[in-house]
Amino acid sequence: xxxxxxxxLDEKLKTILRNYILDLASTRTKVRWVKPEGMHLTLxxxxxxxxxxxxxxxxxxxxxxxxxxxxxxxLVGTGTFPPKSRHPKVIWIGLPRDPQxxxxxxxxxxxxTKLGFPAEKREFAPHLTxxxxxxxxxxxxxxxxxxxxxxxxxxxxxxxxxxxFKSILKPTGAEYIPLQEFEFPCFT
Numbered sequence: 803x804x805x806x807x808x809x810x811l812d813e814k815l816k817t818i819l820r821n822y823i824l825d826l827a828s829t830r831t832k833v834r835w836v837k838p839e840g841m842h843l844t845l846x847x848x849x850x851x852x853x854x855x856x857x858x859x860x861x862x863x864x865x866x867x868x869x870x871x872x873x874x875x876x877l878v879g880t881g882t883f884p885p886k887s888r889h890p891k892v893i894w895i896g897l898p899r900d901p902q903x904x905x906x907x908x909x910x911x912x913x914x915t916k917l918g919f920p921a922e923k924r925e926f927a928p929h930l931t932x933x934x935x936x937x938x939x940x941x942x943x944x945x946x947x948x949x950x951x952x953x954x955x956x957x958x959x960x961x962x963x964x965x966x967f968k969s970i971l972k973p974t975g976a977e978y979i980p981l982q983e984f985e986f987p988c989f990t
Contacts, residue, residue: 804969805851805981807863807910808842811930812959815877816841819895822956823932826893831944832937833893840978841930843875843897845964846910848919855917856966860982862913863966866906867984873902877930877956880948891935893948895956897928904928906964962986 811819820838827835848859878898882890897903907926915921935941963985970977 806847806967807845810965811841818957829943831940833933833935835933845907846914858917863984870986872960872962872986875961876958879953880951893932894929
C-alpha cells in the first residue's frame, strides 16, 4: 500500500482553501487543482509498504507523538515552485517554520530513515500544494492573483494529531484514507 504521514487540515481551513482555489481558477489558467477535501501537510512520504512495515511505522508514531503538545498552524502567503518563476510548475500556500512543526517533521524523518525508508534530499519546507501548472497560457493572470496574497494570513488551526494515510491512485485523483491517527497528549 502507498502511504504517507501528514497533518490533516480542519474543515474551516479546507473551506477557506476551496474558496481561494475557485478564485484562482477564475483566471482560466491550465492548472490541475488539488481537491480541498484531501488537503494535508505532508510530513513524510513513505511510498509502497507492506503490513509489517506499516506496523513498525505505527509503533514509531505512537512513541513520537507522546512527547508533543498541540501547537498552532497558520497559513500565510502564496508562492510557486520554482520560486518567483515566470514559468511556475507548482502553486502553494506557505506555513511559517514553527519550531514545534519543524522538530516534529525532523523527528519523523529520523525515525523513518532508521526503519529503512529513504531520507529526504531536500530540507523540510512547509507548504500546501494548491495546484500543478499544466500549461503556461494565461499564467500572468494567475501570478497577479498570487501576488495579491503574497503575505496574506488565510487562517489557522491548532494541530492536535498527525495521521498515517494510505493513498489510492485513481483516474479522478488520489484518494486518501486514514489508517491511524495519533493524538498529542494535552499537558496543562
